[in-house]
Amino acid sequence: MSTETVKAAAHRVCETTGLSIxxxxxxxxxxxxxxxxxxxxxxxxxxxxxxxxRWSNVMLLNDIWYYRMITLHGVNMLVFWIIFFxxxxxxxASTTLLNTKMFSKKLAHVSLALxxxxxxxxxxxxxxxxxxxxxxxxxxxxxxxxFYLGIILFAVGALLVAFNFFATxxxxxxxxxxxxxxxxxxxxxxxxxIIAVVALLHGAAALVPTxxxxxxxxxxxxxxxxxLLWWGLGHHxxxxxxxxxxxxWYFVATISTGAKPLNETVCRxxxxxxxxxxxxAAAHHLLVDPGLSSEWKIWNTSYAMYLAVxxxxxxxxxxxxxxxxxxxxxxYNKGIFGWFAKLPWxxxxxxxxxxxxxxxxxxxxxxxxxxxxxxxNIMAHNTLRIPGHFxxxxxxxxxxxxxxxxxYLVPLIFQKDFYMKKLARIQPWLFGGGIVLMSFGMSxxxxxxxxxxxxxxxxxxxxxxxxxxxxxxxxLGLLGVGGxxxxxxxxxxxxxIVTAVFFGPSIKGQKMPTWQSAREQKMTDDLISIGYEExxxxxxxxxxxxxxxxxxxxxxxxxxxxANWAALADLWHIR
Amino acid sequence: MSIFHPKGxxxxxxxxxxxxxxxxxxxWCLVMSITMPWWHFQGKQNAPQTTYExxxxxxxxxxxxxxxxxxxxEINNVPIVEPEPGGDAYLxxxxxxxxxxxxxxxxxxxxIHVSSADLQHxxxxxxxxxxxxxxxxxxxxxxxxxxxxGEFSLICNEFCGIGHHRMTGKIIVEET
Numbered sequence: 001m002s003t004e005t006v007k008a009a010a011h012r013v014c015e016t017t018g019l020s021i022x023x024x025x026x027x028x029x030x031x032x033x034x035x036x037x038x039x040x041x042x043x044x045x046x047x048x049x050x051x052x053x054r055w056s057n058v059m060l061l062n063d064i065w066y067y068r069m070i071t072l073h074g075v076n077m078l079v080f081w082i083i084f085f086x087x088x089x090x091x092x093a094s095t096t097l098l099n100t101k102m103f104s105k106k107l108a109h110v111s112l113a114l115x116x117x118x119x120x121x122x123x124x125x126x127x128x129x130x131x132x133x134x135x136x137x138x139x140x141x142x143x144x145x146x147f148y149l150g151i152i153l154f155a156v157g158a159l160l161v162a163f164n165f166f167a168t169x170x171x172x173x174x175x176x177x178x179x180x181x182x183x184x185x186x187x188x189x190x191x192x193x194i195i196a197v198v199a200l201l202h203g204a205a206a207l208v209p210t211x212x213x214x215x216x217x218x219x220x221x222x223x224x225x226x227x228l229l230w231w232g233l234g235h236h237x238x239x240x241x242x243x244x245x246x247x248x249w250y251f252v253a254t255i256s257t258g259a260k261p262l263n264e265t266v267c268r269x270x271x272x273x274x275x276x277x278x279x280x281a282a283a284h285h286l287l288v289d290p291g292l293s294s295e296w297k298i299w300n301t302s303y304a305m306y307l308a309v310x311x312x313x314x315x316x317x318x319x320x321x322x323x324x325x326x327x328x329x330x331x332y333n334k335g336i337f338g339w340f341a342k343l344p345w346x347x348x349x350x351x352x353x354x355x356x357x358x359x360x361x362x363x364x365x366x367x368x369x370x371x372x373x374x375x376x377n378i379m380a381h382n383t384l385r386i387p388g389h390f391x392x393x394x395x396x397x398x399x400x401x402x403x404x405x406x407x408y409l410v411p412l413i414f415q416k417d418f419y420m421k422k423l424a425r426i427q428p429w430l431f432g433g434g435i436v437l438m439s440f441g442m443s444x445x446x447x448x449x450x451x452x453x454x455x456x457x458x459x460x461x462x463x464x465x466x467x468x469x470x471x472x473x474x475x476l477g478l479l480g481v482g483g484x485x486x487x488x489x490x491x492x493x494x495x496x497i498v499t500a501v502f503f504g505p506s507i508k509g510q511k512m513p514t515w516q517s518a519r520e521q522k523m524t525d526d527l528i529s530i531g532y533e534e535x536x537x538x539x540x541x542x543x544x545x546x547x548x549x550x551x552x553x554x555x556x557x558x559x560x561x562x563a564n565w566a567a568l569a570d571l572w573h574i575r
Numbered sequence: 576m577s578i579f580h581p582k583g584x585x586x587x588x589x590x591x592x593x594x595x596x597x598x599x600x601x602x603w604c605l606v607m608s609i610t611m612p613w614w615h616f617q618g619k620q621n622a623p624q625t626t627y628e629x630x631x632x633x634x635x636x637x638x639x640x641x642x643x644x645x646x647x648x649e650i651n652n653v654p655i656v657e658p659e660p661g662g663d664a665y666l667x668x669x670x671x672x673x674x675x676x677x678x679x680x681x682x683x684x685x686x687i688h689v690s691s692a693d694l695q696h697x698x699x700x701x702x703x704x705x706x707x708x709x710x711x712x713x714x715x716x717x718x719x720x721x722x723x724x725g726e727f728s729l730i731c732n733e734f735c736g737i738g739h740h741r742m743t744g745k746i747i748v749e750e751t
Contacts (some may be wrong), residue, residue: 017578063737070734097578134734138695140711141736180582223695223710250577261577262593264585288707290626290715297622298611306604313600317593369607374622375614381706382697382732449704451697451732456740459730463651463672464743466701466728532579547592554603561607565614571705573619573684573720 011101016412016512017255017528025095025102029088029413031112033406036084037497039119040399043076044490051438051483056457056476063455067132070453074135075126078237078394079154080119085402086192086244087115087161092413093189093247094168100177103167111160118154121146134453136230139210139220148211155200155207162193162200180532184261184268185254188247191271192240195278199240202232202282224291231282238390239278241398242312243271245360248401249319249353255408256350257343258330258527259322262543267318273311277304284372288381297374309369316361316553321546328541330523336545344524347515352404352428359432360397363439366557368393376564379571382453384479385446388439395486396435400428403493410497411512416504421515424496431489437482445475623707625716634667634690634714641665642675650676655747658685666729666744668696668709670736673729673744680751684720697733700746706732721748 011022046069052060053069061069095102102108125131130144137143169190172178182190206229212218250267253259261267283300286292327339344350367389371380380386407424410416418424450457450472457476458467507513514521589597615621641656641664648655654675658664660683667674669692679685689698691711699706703723709715721727729744 019578063740067734067737067739132737138733140694141734178580180580181585183580184577222712224713227710254577259577263587263589264581265587266589266593266597286708288622290623290708290710290713294615294622294624298615302608302611306608309607310597310600310604313603314597317596317600321593373607374611375618375620378620378622378706379704381708382699383704383706447704449699449701449706449730451699451730453734454730454732454740459740459743462741462743463653464676464728464745466730466743469702532581543592547596550596554599557603565610568620569618571620571703572700572722574705575619575621575623575718 014096014412015510019096020099021413022095022101024105024108025091026413028091028102028108028112029409032084032088032091033409033413034501035116035119036081036088036402037406037494039076039080039084040490041494042123043073043081044487044494046070046073046076047483047490048487051480051487053455054457054476055480055483056473058480059456064129064132066455067134067453068126068129071132071134072123072126075122075151077399078135079151082237082241082394082398082402083154083158084115084119086196086240087111087158088409089244089247089405090161090165090189090193093186094165094172097183097186098169098172098178100168100172100175103164103171107160107164111157111164114157114160115154118150118152118157120150121153122150125150136234137210138230139213139223139226142214145211145214148207148214152204152207152211155203158196159200162196165189165193181264184264185247185251187268188243188250188271191274192243192247194275195236195243196240199233199236202229202236206230206233224289227286227289228282231285235282235285236278238394239274239308241394243274245356245398245401246271246312246315246319248405249315249357250322252349252353252401252404252408253319253323253326254528256347256353256524257323257326258524259319259326260527260533262318262322262325266314270311270314270318273307273314277307277311284377287372287374287377294374301372301374305369305372309365312361312365313550316357316365317546317550319357320549321543324543324546325541326527329527330520336548340545344516344520346425347407348424348428349404349407349515351425352400352407352432355428355432356397356401356404359392359400359436359439361553362556363436364389364393364397366560367443369557370561370564373561373564376568378574379564379568380446382451383446384442384450384452387452388441388443388446391435391442392439396432396439400432400435403428403431406493406497408512410500410504411507414501415506415508416500417507417513418496418500418504420496420499423492425515427489427492427496430492431486434482434484434486434489438479438486439482441475441477441479441482445472445479448472448475450476623715623717625718627714627716629690629712629714631690631692631711634665634688635692637688638665638667638674646675647678650745653745660685662686663688666698667692668698668731668742669693671731671738671742673698673731673742676745676747678747678749679721680749681721681724682751684718687717687719689715689717694735695733696731696735696742699730699732701728701730703727708733721746724748724750
């Protein structure tokens with residue numbers, strides 16, 4: 001690190017990693033992370049109420065509040081929590097990892113103000129009961145104009161952060177604050193930022209005219225066109241989450257085990273696949289929509305999505321393989337899985353990320369690709385199978401990975417230590433386990449056709465009575481139990497983070513306290529202190545454990561995929 | 576390290592186990608890419624394609640005419656309507672019911688026109704669990720052949736206002 005070039009900007013050197021942390025950027029990392037966690041709490045309370053309502057023996061809320069809470073939950077979790085946290089990642093990855101100050105502090109303040117104003121306005125109008133339209137706000141369903149305006153303000157703020165990020169990359173390059181190429185984590189963050197720009201432009205195309213319509217200035221947008229554009233926002237946002245999540249996987253893999261990417265070309269190539277081939281994946285939300293041809297649907301799902309799927313499958317190998325190599329370099333060479341058992345499972349940052357990768361891949365990924373198949377979607381569209389899938393990607397995957405990152409963010413950026421470390425160690429398991437149960441409950445209830453976004457699974461008061469098999473209600477119970485467990489895990493996370501950040505012992509000027517034994521930490525430190533090594537230096541180390549893991553994954557994928565085709569063949573004929 | 580800067584020319588194609596996995600993953604993606612179009616030609620269950628533009632009021636008129644001509648009974652004040660096998664049938668999604676009740680014959684093919692009078696709806700046929708999306712202004716034509724007999728429920732699975740969870744309907748399929 002050349003310190004001369006950064007003298008102008010106030011910074012400190014991290015005692016743990018040796019990286020420079022710029023104080024202005026650090027402020028925006030902190031404030032965005034804190035705001036993210038606040039909205040996580042709001043969304044989490046709504047989640048608990050929803051789980052206790054879909055649990056058909058409990059049915060806690062009334063119908064009005066159930067629909068209001070879904071809207072609140074969706075907006076706070078999928079938009080405010082995740083994007084505020086991603087903004088923190090962008091500020092961190094562009095400054096500390098590139099050894100540069102941020103491009104513009106003023107711009108950062110403006111974007112922050114816009115995002116906070118947007119989030120507050122949207123939450124206000126939802127809680128006031130004037131925007132019971134769900135996150136998707138499909139016209140002709142109409143919300144109060146402030147609902148659309150709030151989201152637009154928030155999106156503009158996020159767009160400005162992305163601009164600030166790119167400008168920071170530019171000045172780092174121009175000022176030569178680093179040698180060689182940008183680190184993989186920054187590359188992943190840049191991937192997320194590029195996709196974010198595309199997503200937000202789609203969002204503007206859907207929501208700005210809809211806002212004008214709600215003001216009476218314009219005709220209503222065609223509902224089919226709205227869905228196409230809105231999912232250009234909705235689906236791309238998930239790809240922002242995936243790119244950010246995978247960057248966090250790489251970051252935590254390095255810092256907790258000393259892993260390094262096996263092959264920069266492959267890892268970066270996979271990120272580029274996300275940028276190039278996710279563009280049309282909005283299609284798999286429209287697979288059983290009128291007005292679109294099968295050619296359009298099949299081309300846009302298989303061609304575009306499967307190369308993005310390929311990217312995730314590549315990361316699904318490279319991340320564990322890099323850890324396997326690191327562990328074998330430390331001498332954990334016993335058998336195929338000896339290294340796996342010796343991974344730092346006692347470190348909640350690591351276990352959260354490991355669980356995130358497993359839940360994202362085995363549950364979220366496999367179900368997502370399968371349900372996103374044109375024909376299979378006939379038996380999944382708008383059933384609980386869909387939230388069963390995306391809670392495994394965006395909660396079990398992204399949120400859990402971000403929680404894992406927080407176990408490093410607090411000591412490294414806030415320079416505080418945790419209380420209740422024993423509880424911290426079980427937190428990722430509690431939250432991840434709860435989400436897995438809930439996701440299973442949703443998915444299996446969905447195979448009976450139980451709809452998502454529906455208050456009463458018994459359809460009480462309908463003109464023509466109907467209902468579900470009792471087994472479907474057992475799965476709704478599982479959904480409820482899983483949701484409660486996950487909420488306890490979420491609450492524990494918040495308690496740990498808040499007590500550490502506000503009341504925790506300061507560790508300024510010290511190394512981050514380790515979660516591992518001193519001996520293991522020393523081995524990890526030794527690997528990290530090597531810094532960048534020439535490619536292929538440790539390539540003679542084989543990764544048999546990871547190969548077995550990914551083959552198990554591929555087998556599970558194939559079984560689930562073809563089982564769904566088999567189930568499809570039993571349906572009525574339709575074309 | 577993923578947090579440090581690679582230097583020099585770090586381009587290197589994948590080798591060994593990594594190359595094996597990239598190849599396997601790509602092969603699997605190709606299998607999935609081929610399965611979808613293959614089923615499109617060979618499979619019996621495909622997403623309907625035929626769509627006509629329609630004004631909601633015009634569609635309601637067609638539904639009413641269809642009900643008048645083909646009415647065969649009534650259940651809870653909802654007309655039961657039996658279309659000609661091979662012919663057109665109409666199903667209207669509205670806040671908050673599927674209208675009318677359709678009476679079909681097993682193994683006969685029908686062209687069921689589905690549209691909405693108001694908001695977006697999700698047509699879900701239970702317990703077989705078949706689902707399509709319904710938009711106002713779009714006349715979506717399902718060419719459907721019931722292969723099992725019995726009484727089937729219709730529910731709505733797209734949020735359509737406060738009565739959404741009371742929006743139901745029915746299809747009766749008779750043995751031939």
